[in-house]
Amino acid sequence: MTTLQPPAAAKRRPDRPPAKRDRRSWTGWGFIGPFVAVFALVFLAPIVYSIYLSLFRDQLIGGTTFVGLDNYTQALKDEQFWDSLARVALFLAVQVPIMLGIALLIALALDSGRLYGKDFFRIVIFLPYAVPAVVATLMWGFMYGTKYGLVGDINSAFDVTLPDPLSSDLVLASIGNIVTWEFIGYNMLIFYSALRVIPSSLYEAAEIDGAGQFRVISAIKLPAIRGALVIATIFSIIGSFQLFNEPAILRPLARNAITTDFTPNFYTYSLSFNGQQHNYSAAVAIIMGLITMVIAYVVQLRGMRKGA
Amino acid sequence: MRRTTRRLMRGLAVLSVLALGATACGGSDDDSSGQKPVSADDIQAALKKGGSVTVWAWEPTLKSVAADFQKKYPKVKINLVGERSGDKHYTALSNAISAKKGVPDVAQVEYFAMSQYALTKGLSDLTPFGADKLKSKYTPGPWNAVSEGKATYGLPMDSGPMALFYNKKVFDKYKIAVPTTWDEYVEAARKLHEADPKVFIAADAGDAGLTTSLLWQAGSRPYKVDGTKVSINFDDAGAKKYTATWQKLIDEKLVAPINGWTDDWYKGLGDGTIATLPSGAWMPANFETGVKNASGDWRAAPMPAWTKGDKASTENGGSALTVPALGKNKELAYAFVEYANSGDGVATRIKEGAFPATTAELQDNAFLNKEFPYFGGQKANEIFAESAANVASDWSYLPFQQYANSIFNDTVGKAYIGDTKLSAGLKSWQDASIKYGKEQGFTVD
Structure with missing residues (x-):
């Protein structure tokens, strides 16, 4: 901080009357004011409003009453909520490592400089991320169709019976497949850009020491992009916990497999919009937000512990 | 000169802000004055003055009705928003009502959902507009669904006495008789599926409307409602009849796991892989617009009976046009509702395949003798009218x-994917419904 202060300003300060200092502190507010206003309006206000909502209960018979923390105690005992949380936790445990692993492999491959058509490859891998999630899910939903979709076409062309990707056993995996397809490119780009800023002198030193490619990866590249790995993991954790688009869009095709409490987000949506239980839904959403925050924070602490 | 224009502009701006405020206040005043009787003259005056009416309805025949209405009252503009149906429609409607914003002036509401909206005061009572005087025009079932005590929450648009629509071409091809009982239905399903594994007797991936209708026909009465006292019980003789039969269809994979109103469903109805469709009498209009390519293949038959010779029928769907409490232009909205469901609109809608809820039309010979080109010239209304009775x-x-x-x-739905039996599924539906009812302040047992 002190090094940023121009020396001239420091010298002149004693000459100025104290009133001027006051105005100077207001100038600062003037600069961050627009941000604070927007932040308060679109960030803090909704959270405060949700907390406010979560303290009431609105019934079809009896109207709105203040219930304190009742909604929270109810949510903590709500099996449907915990089931949905378990489902996304399973999703997180399986899908995120696969997605990040593939993204990392591709990033390392692109960075190795041994690939022909690197730029083309990079853009093609990234392209699915540019497709809006809704469109992507609709497209995959069509491909998953066992009757008139791609799976159905394969079945009739080769006279086989592939398992139905939208059956209750497979639907979570099918959604994982869509999400992996969508986000490999995005994560690859994070890793790749982190790899690009590693100074080449390190590689030269490694070469002089006689390190092979794998040694370079494990001793230089991976430690150097640790921060990027942690960030991508945190984004993926948040993304998994917030899973909503894919189940919501696939649901008309698989109503029995994708229940209205399939993911925590979808459960809050159903509570709010099918059951008109806005207050309870707000409580569930806040609990879910807290859980996500805690897990993301733990990952960040552990991930960064040895980091710079 | 310049300065005066600027001052003028400033004055205008202030004035328009004030006007906005005034209209906003005016808007909220309207809500409280809803109970005053509205005379026919008031409605005529409103029609002369004109305005616009937003209608949320998926009923396909309303398109022509809206066009005719605008021709008759050129100053009124009808904005028909019709792409939503089912869950999505009610989600949007409930959202708009609880947000007190973007509420349509007229909304289509199915009979099963009427009491929910009436109970939460989402709909205007149309009695002050004179809707109660139209009671004698309608058949009793639909009228009961739209009225509660002295209040009238909508005008019945159609009714849904059920019939069995079947693809005659498919049945003829495999020389299978059209089933008259549900046991024969299961038999026919087996034969059809054996003759061609691609053909299913019906598409059913779990549809609340169909299940409740079939329970209704089988004599089950799971719901008893007395004001805010509700009882839910799926464990009666009628429900057992239904689960025994339907479980066979599911276990032997004789019904196609296709959800209604999806692309696959329309395709299946068109290409003969879905051989029958038990549905309401409002279905022909949807056949004509949604399954054009199968014109001439389909026919209507009476619903299969649960015991041979039993004539008991049931209803599926059927809906009313309502005027949401927070809608604007209520006079115009009511005028449109009345035109569509009691006035000239009824004839237009019948012409396009709708099934009315008005007694005069139902007993009219021209209506009963109407030949449906889509059903190969069959006088399908005779079957529907019989079912309605x-x-x-x-x-x-x-x-x-x-x-x-x-x-x-x-x-x-879990029963449809083999995770449980239908009877157990109904039991967990019952439990979940009871839980919700209690949470919402109903007395449930």
């Missing part, structure tokens, strides 16, 4: 049926 009595839906239906697939 035999609808079993005393059925009622839950005052939160819309919510109950939204969790149908979470519970009963």
